[in-house]
Amino acid sequence: MLKLILRFLKLFVIFFFGITIIWVLLYRFINPPVTLLMIERGFERKSDGKDWKIDKQWVNFDEISDPMKRAAVAAEDQRFLDHFGFDFKAMEKAIDKNSHSHKLIGGSTISQQTAKNVFLWPGRSYVRKAFEAYFTVLEELFWSKKRIMEVYLNEIEMGDGVYGVEAAAQTYYHKDAKDLDKHEAAAIASIFPDPLKWSPTNPSSYVHHRQYLILKNMRRLGPLDF
Incomplete structure (x- = not known):
């Protein structure tokens, strides 16, 4: 037996x-066709009496404006091009800050967020975090940084039923993702942590301050060599 x-x-x-x-x-x-988060959000909309909505239009890496890529790195993962999927300094900083604050912040890299968005189910648990780490390693082994960024910016939630940078650019600014300028890109990146609550075109004072910090970080980044 x-x-x-x-x-x-x-x-x-x-x-x-x-x-x-x-x-x-x-x-x-x-290109990933759909994620579990998109499906879950679709059913949430239906339960709230709204129409099913997954507004998502894939665009290739070269069809995304350079300011948008820079804004994503500046907002979410400034060591993106240098680490192998994990930023342990950012994790330590997040753990230390969370231990002294009720407002939790994350230390996840763009690679980790991509793994979570594309391969896993929504929610928080140690099991899910372990799978996230596993898929992050696979991404870094088999994908280029360019591909990780491309998938990330095409799959991330950017509003109610809005997914990916092209849909966000059309929804908020009525233009293509390739035409986003630095201010628009920073505004979109500023809502990444809570896109159902925040808006890039009608920002609260907090979101507006986030946009200011992202623009500041974009200037300090230097060239991004994908």
């Missing part, structure tokens, strides 16, 4: 690693 259980576990482990590695490799070349 023990041998049977061990054999089953061995087959399960081989199957799990095989499927997940193939999945990540496929998304290196194939």
Whole structure:
């Protein structure tokens, strides 16, 4: 009986690693069609009496304005091009700040957020965090930084039923993502932490201050070599 259980576990482990590695490799070349968060948000809208809405238009990396890429890095992960998926200094800073504040902040990198958005279910748990770390490693192994940024900016939630930078650019500024200037890009990046509550075109004083800090960080970043 023990041998049977061990054999089953061995087959399960081989199957799990095989499927997940193939999945990540496929998304290196194939654009993710939908995420579990998009589906969950769609059902939330239906339960609130709204229409089903997933406004998402994929654009290639070169069709996204340079200010938008810079704004994302400045807002979410300033060491994006230098780390291997994890920014331990940012994690330590977040843990220290969270221990003294009721307002929690995250230390997740763009790579981690991409893994969470594309491969996992919404929510918070240690199990989900472990899977997030696993998929982050696979992304960094099999994808380029350019691909991670491309997927990130096309899949991230940017409003109620709005996903990705092209849909956000059209919704908020009635223009293509490739035409976003630095102020518009910083405004969009300023709502990343809570896109259902905040708006780039009707910002609260807090969101407006975030935009100011993102613009300041964009100037300090220097060239981004993807």
